Amino acid sequence: MEASQGGSERDKSGQSASPITVVSNFWRDFDLEKEKSILDEQGLRIAENQENSQKNRRKLAESTRDFKKASAEEKLSLFNSLLKGYQEEVDNLTKRAKFGENAFLNIYQKLYEAPDPYQALASVAEQDQKLSELESENRKMKVELEEFRTEAAHLKNQQATIRRLEERNRQLELQMEEKVKEIVEINKRSLAEENQKTLEVLKEREQLLQDQLRQAKESVSTMQKLHELAQSQLFEIRAQSEEDRAAKQSEVSLLMDEVERAQTRLLTLEREKELLRSQVQSADEETGAKRSENLDSTSILENSLSAKEKMVSELNMELHNVETQLSNEREQHINEIKKLNAIINDKRSLLNIHKTYKTTKLGFKNNPINPFWPNHLTQTLQQPTPKWHADPITPAI
Template identity: 35%
Template sequence: MAANVGSMFQYWKRFDLQQLQRELDATATVLANRQDESEQSRKRLIEQSREFKKNTPEDLRKQVAPLLKSFQGEIDALSKRSKEAEAAFLNVYKRLIDVPDPVPALDLGQQLQLKVQRLHDIETENQKLRETLDEYNKEFAEVKNQEVTIKALKEKIREYEQTLKNQAETIALEKEQKLQNDFAEKERKLQETQMSTTSKLEEAEHKVQTLQTALEKTRTELFD
């Protein structure tokens, strides 16, 4: 479309309608003047023919009559062709003389076409930019989703670590409690053993004391 408008603009610019209209106008003026001159010439010729008929003997008129008739026929034919040509010219003249020059409109159309093409190019660039922006937004959304996923994973890891810590503390407390219980049980058993040993020791000491008393008594009886 832009190429067609540009070609038409160049064609009509070279055609130069305004110059053609000026030339047609000048030619129409010349033809109008010639029509007046032709009418005057025709009237003079008619007058001269009448004078010729009056002042020329009849036998001479008869001799030149065929020649005059031939001239008259040729003049009539030329006059007819001239009128037809003038009529055709005037028909073209009337159609073209007031036709507006399309060059300014085509020039404006060409400029508008260039602007439309530029707008189309800008729209194409904007579409590409929008597509690029959409891609960036998608990538950004994916990154945001990844950040959310990473944050959730970190939270789960933290919870898991806390759970492990709590479990470790619980296990440590349970082991400590078990150790304390075992130690208390062993201490109890040791105390029982010590008490039993002490009791046995006291019993043995008592027996030794009894035996020693009996021995001393026996010695005394022997020496008495």
């Protein structure tokens, strides 16, 4: 009945408390040091009883041998003392057996209620293993945190490089604008000087041709007047005398030849004038072409300048995108570092609690992993360890 009652009480206590708590409470109440001192005293007494029993048995053996060797009359006198010795030894053995049985039953009754320490020891061993895993994981997280810090410093260096590149880009833009303006100004001055020289040469050539044309016209006018005069003289000569006609005819022929030569010269001058006009027109067209080339060159330069400005705008936009991306990466890394710090703090709390457990051997119930861990730390431990990847970011410049 007592054993069944003790078993039912153990079942109830086992259902209401964890194995570690039951084992801890039992051995706390058991007071092992006190029981060890009691067992030491009992052991010494048992050893003393054994030694006394050995001595008494040797005495009885000697008395028995003496009794066997004695004569019949002596046996009668020795029998009472021998019987008394055996009775005393039987009483001593009875007391010795009773003392040993009482000591055994006493320790048996106390140990009978002792819970099986295997589950508690297995749980402690499991917690030690988990603690080792947590420490290893904590070291890994510290290494990852240091890597993230190094990467964050590298990102700061990249931002400084981007700022230097932006400043260099602005300087190049200013230099490009100044150089384009200088080239355009030089081309304008060179083209204006060349056009001025060409116009001066053409004006001089036109003035010379106009002078020659004026002289040719004057010569033609003179020849026409001479021709008219010769005609009038010829008519007068014909009227005056037929004799003079032959002489005058030769003179008229000469004059006609001179007139033909003058007309030929006039036609030549006219053709030369037309040629001069065509040359002037060609010169004007060439001047217009040069002006068009100048305009084309200016347009090309302007187009080049526009292309450069567009390229600079694209670079600025790309730099802005890189800055935005760097800002997002920085915020992401900061959030990841905060998460890692929170996980490390939770792990550190778990380590401290486990160290407290190993010292006090105390716990709480309703926690399948460790009975004295808070629920939120248990959930943190059950969650898989996040794998943080640094994704090195490279800027497109």
